[in-house]
Amino acid sequence: MKELRAICEAYRSIDFNKRKAALATVVRVVGSAYRSPGARMLITDDGRWVGSISGGCLEGDALRKARQVMNEKRTMCVTYDTNDEDNKAFAVNMGCNGIIDVLLEPLDPEDDSNALVLYEKLLNLEQEAALATCFSEGHPSFGKKMLVKHNSIIHKGSDCTVLTERVKKDLFDLFETKKSRATTYIVDGEVVNVFVELIQPPINLILFGGGFDARPISVLAKNLGWSVTVTDECVAHIAPAFFPNADHISLCQRDYVEKEIRITGNTACVLMSHNYEYDFAVLKKLLSSEARYIGILGPRKRFDRMVEELDKQHVFLTAVDLERIHAPIGVDIGAEAPDEIAVSIIAEVMGKFSNRSGGFLKERKSPIHWRDTISNQVLKEAI
Numbered sequence: 001m002k003e004l005r006a007i008c009e010a011y012r013s014i015d016f017n018k019r020k021a022a023l024a025t026v027v028r029v030v031g032s033a034y035r036s037p038g039a040r041m042l043i044t045d046d047g048r049w050v051g052s053i054s055g056g057c058l059e060g061d062a063l064r065k066a067r068q069v070m071n072e073k074r075t076m077c078v079t080y081d082t083n084d085e086d087n088k089a090f091a092v093n094m095g096c097n098g099i100i101d102v103l104l105e106p107l108d109p110e111d112d113s114n115a116l117v118l119y120e121k122l123l124n125l126e127q128e129a130a131l132a133t134c135f136s137e138g139h140p141s142f143g144k145k146m147l148v149k150h151n152s153i154i155h156k157g158s159d160c161t162v163l164t165e166r167v168k169k170d171l172f173d174l175f176e177t178k179k180s181r182a183t184t185y186i187v188d189g190e191v192v193n194v195f196v197e198l199i200q201p202p203i204n205l206i207l208f209g210g211g212f213d214a215r216p217i218s219v220l221a222k223n224l225g226w227s228v229t230v231t232d233e234c235v236a237h238i239a240p241a242f243f244p245n246a247d248h249i250s251l252c253q254r255d256y257v258e259k260e261i262r263i264t265g266n267t268a269c270v271l272m273s274h275n276y277e278y279d280f281a282v283l284k285k286l287l288s289s290e291a292r293y294i295g296i297l298g299p300r301k302r303f304d305r306m307v308e309e310l311d312k313q314h315v316f317l318t319a320v321d322l323e324r325i326h327a328p329i330g331v332d333i334g335a336e337a338p339d340e341i342a343v344s345i346i347a348e349v350m351g352k353f354s355n356r357s358g359g360f361l362k363e364r365k366s367p368i369h370w371r372d373t374i375s376n377q378v379l380k381e382a383i
Contacts, residue, residue: 001202002225003051004119007042010050011107011116020045020070021107023115024062026053027077027135027195028182031098038180038197042107042116045070053102062102069104075143076104077135101182103135103195105143118147118155122199125149126264129199130171134158135182136193150175163187167194174198178355202226203353204266208257208282209273209297210237210249216342217270218243224346231261232273254281258289268293268349270329280306287321293352295329295345303327324352331358 007023014021026039034055041051041059043066053062058080069076080100107114122129129149134141144157146164148171158164166185174180180197203226207214210232221228222245231250232238238249252260263269269291271279279296283306286294296303303325307317317325330344331351351358 001123001200004040004199005123005225007040007051008116008120008123010042014044014109016109022066022069023105023107024053024066025103025105025115025133025195026100027103027133028101028193029098031082033082033098033100036180037182037195038199054100058100058102062104066104069106073106073108075106075137077137077142078102078104101135101193103133103143113145113155113157115145118145121147121154126201127266128175128201129154130174131197131199132167132171133195133197134163134192135195136191139190139192141192146171148172160187163192163194167196170194170196200353201266203268203349204264205229205349206231206261206263206267206269208232208269208271208279209275210234210242211272211274212242213297213338213341214270214272215242216339217272217345218246220342220346222246224350229261231257233278254278254285257282257285263289263291265290265292267291268295268352270295270297270345270349272297272329274298276302276305280309283325284310284315287315287317292324293349294325295348296325296327297329298327300328326352 011021021042021044024041024043026033026035026037029037035053039051039053041049041053041062043049043063045067047063049059049063052059065076065078080102082098105115107116118131127149129147132146134144136142141158141160141163145155146153146157146167147155148168153168156164163185170183174196175198178198182193182195185192185194205221205226206229207217208231210230214230218228218230228246229248229250230238230243230246231252233251233253235251238251240249243249250261263286267290269286271282271294273279283294283296310317326348329348330341331347333340333344335341335344347358
């Protein structure tokens with residue numbers, strides 16, 4: 001989302017009286033690639049770009065083809081096969097041995113249906129959204145998009161009713177599977193490729209406790225494009241000078257947390273006040289919230305004491321609570337100093353929101369990123 005926000009900001013700054021622009025999007029990867037499907041790059045006709053679609057290997061060729069797209073005002077889908085001897089330069093530079101489909105779209109500021117207009121709508125949503133893009137060149141729906149949120153359609157670009165209904169179903173399924181993918185449909189005997197992706201809003205991080213060790217966490221989170229709120233009931237801990245990049249700084253007593261602090265399903269809460277009574281009181285409030293992640297700083301026996309006190313008050317943690325509560329907090333990287341602890345906490349929050357458990361990548365048996373393979377591309381039944 002940080003990259004998408006940067007692309008939208010750059011788009012708004014373009015003087016289209018002088019410049020032309022196009023958007024490049026990775027819509028399918030078979031095998032390996034540096035960037036996953038959904039990677040984007042805004043390109044202007046003076047050779048500048050924001051974002052990326054590879055590690056620098058494809059950008060040069062994408063720039064050349066983007067100029068063609070801008071001049072001809074037509075969408076194009078380009079396939080880069082790094083296994084192909086004709087594309088040996090790409091294979092040597094990337095070392096990935098994958099097939100990458102990149103959609104190139106001209107951006108017309110007068111067209112309300114252009115891709116960046118939809119993406120700006122995404123930035124204003126405070127919930128997950130699912131986006132479909134047809135990348136079958138020659139099909140009437142080529143380049144068309146559909147955008148949905150959990151309970152409604154925000155934008156429907158295709159006039160093909162049959163395709164629209166099938167794509168809509170797969171978009172809604174994304175909210176459960178969380179796996180963006182390229183999907184192949186058969187419509188009236190014709191193959192239609194559609195990229196369906198889940199787009200999540202920035203993580204909303206709330207730090208309960210504004211001590212000195214909260215400061216590097218705030219900095220790291222903002223560098224990742226997260227929304228950061230710092231709250232404490234001690235005014236001395238939340239001076240703006242301590243958290244210059246935080247989005248919100250709040251003086252909030254423990255009894256009013258649920259009234260004054262907005263918590264959604266996209267919220268990660270970190271309890272780090274070093275005050276046991278405060279952290280315990282806040283934890284009780286958070287149990288009835290939608291927070292996806294609750295991390296508690298301190299040793300395991302501190303949390304065990306909290307559980308015992310909750311039991312005495314007839315407040316019992318559910319399996320869902322135990323799954324979202326992380327105590328002790330953080331990934332086991334041997335962190336000691338505040339900056340190191342910040343890395344550990346941020347890494348754990350990222351893992352939670354991406355459904356990954358952490359660990360050394362060299363020990364991971366499955367691919368690092370979700371990839372399509374020739375065998376697992378879903379060929380939808382004929383419709």
